[in-house]
Amino acid sequence: MPRFGTNSNTIVQIAVLIALGTGAGAGQFSPQSPLLETGQVSVGGRQIPFRIRNLPISSFPEVPPAIAEAVNGRGCLVPQSYQARRPENVIHGSLERAGSEDWAMLCSAQGRVSLLVFFASGSPSEPVVLGSAAKNDRLQPHDLTGELGFNWGIDPATPRRIHEAQSGLAHRPAVPDHDAIADSTLDRKTVYRIYRNGVWETVDTE
Numbered sequence: 001m002p003r004f005g006t007n008s009n010t011i012v013q014i015a016v017l018i019a020l021g022t023g024a025g026a027g028q029f030s031p032q033s034p035l036l037e038t039g040q041v042s043v044g045g046r047q048i049p050f051r052i053r054n055l056p057i058s059s060f061p062e063v064p065p066a067i068a069e070a071v072n073g074r075g076c077l078v079p080q081s082y083q084a085r086r087p088e089n090v091i092h093g094s095l096e097r098a099g100s101e102d103w104a105m106l107c108s109a110q111g112r113v114s115l116l117v118f119f120a121s122g123s124p125s126e127p128v129v130l131g132s133a134a135k136n137d138r139l140q141p142h143d144l145t146g147e148l149g150f151n152w153g154i155d156p157a158t159p160r161r162i163h164e165a166q167s168g169l170a171h172r173p174a175v176p177d178h179d180a181i182a183d184s185t186l187d188r189k190t191v192y193r194i195y196r197n198g199v200w201e202t203v204d205t206e
Contacts, residue, residue, distance in 0.1 A: 035077060041136050041148065050139050050148035053080040054108060060090045067103055070124040071116075076107035079135070081186055082142045082149025093156035093179035096121060096195055104130070104154060104181055111135055113152060115183065130193060130200060131183070142187070157182040157192050165192060165205045173204075 035054040040047040054077035057068045078089050095102035096119045103118040113135050116127040139148040157165075157180040166172050180194035180203060192203035 041139065048146065048148055052150045054078060055080060055087055059087050063090060063103060066124040067118050071107060074107060075109040079106055079108045079113055079150050081151060081153045083186055089154055091154055091156045095179055098178040106152060106154060108135060113138060151186045153184045153186055155182040162192055162203055
């Protein structure tokens with residue numbers, strides 16, 4: 001039974017949602033039901049419930065087979081944010097350079113979530129790990145019930161979107177020639193990560 005970290009009293013139960021089509025949120029995850037993790041975490045001495053939906057990589061059939069195989073080999077599930085209405089947190093874009101066909105995704109395994117980047121020029125078995133956190137560090141309240149949900153989301157950021165995000169800068173850089181990753185903590189902040197000159201950089205937007 002999976003657990004959230006060695007110092008947590010969290011009990012995680014995994015069940016398959018069977019009510020496809022009975023609710024607006026669940027039905028949009030067809031044809032496969034998400035796996036649901038539920039339990040409690042200790043916050044300020046109180047036990048707070050959480051709920052996280054996850055999807056197997058097979059829910060993203062557009063992912064190249066070699067990458068899907070590598071992801072399965074890592075035991076990854078793709079966590080869905082509490083705002084998700086359709087499968088998310090697997091993205092495709094020109095992340096290495098203009099015209100490249102690259103992939104990035106969130107991988108949840110053994111109580112941690114990692115942001116993996118697969119360059120088309122690299123080996124699927126050796127993705128770049130662009131960030132990692134304990135899953136229970138990415139939980140936050142999001143409705144009046146106080147229940148915690150997963151707050152990490154990624155999207156592809158086009159050159160135009162990056163340029164617009166820099167509109168407030170006194171010395172606005174030129175439009176980049178390829179995509180970046182919009183790395184968001186929901187309802188809080190989005191950081192743009194771009195690969196340039198052989199390294200990942202955080203785009204200056206302030």
